[in-house]
Amino acid sequence: MGILFTRKWRLFDHQGHKVIILGLDNAGKTTVLYQFSMNEVVHASPTIGSNVEEIVINHTCFLMWDIGGQESLRSSWNTYYTNTEFVIVVVDGTDRERISVTRELYTMLAHEDLRKTGLLIFASKQDVKECMTVAEISQFLKLTSIKDHQWHIQACYALTGEGLCQRLQWMMS
Ligand SMILES: Nc1nc2c(ncn2[C@@H]2O[C@H](COP(=O)(O)OP(=O)(O)OP(=O)(O)O)[C@@H](O)[C@H]2O)c(=O)[nH]1
């Protein structure tokens, strides 16, 4: 889908809570973004750069940045960190082989600009048989060792949106 700047993005500077969505390529980040913003599945190509959407829930505005997860793009993730309030990490529940790569990505939480962010982990593709459970992913990622960020992990099925909206409430609280 490429870089897509959508309506009213100027709010980013003044009113919107900035959310960045990170994770490995093919994890389901763009699918999550468009479920949040349009309530439908968008069949996207791998993201080169980022997509951004404004989402308003109960008068609260979120600006959600979905950032491409391919290896060559990960070194530029830090250019999106400024003013971020929440980080959503999408973990592909079917991708057991690369869960250790995801764990390495947690070094990002030590970044100065992300010191105070909340962390929400979506364990995606829960519809696929034999995908990793929330408990397995928590263990692989050693989530209980994260003491300096508020975090939550949520099972989700982004193709229907199941499991997504409940967690926006947590982000707002
Ligand atoms: N079965 C299943 N497939 C999903 C789910 N969420 C996303 N997918 C599929 O996973 C593939 C990758 O989804 P994307 O949303 O494009 O992945 P991405 O994380 O944005 O990938 P990059 O842009 O390359 O970083 C697509 O074929 C989606 O349809 C899910 O919950 N279940």
Ligand SMILES: [Mg+2]
């Ligand atoms: Mg994408």
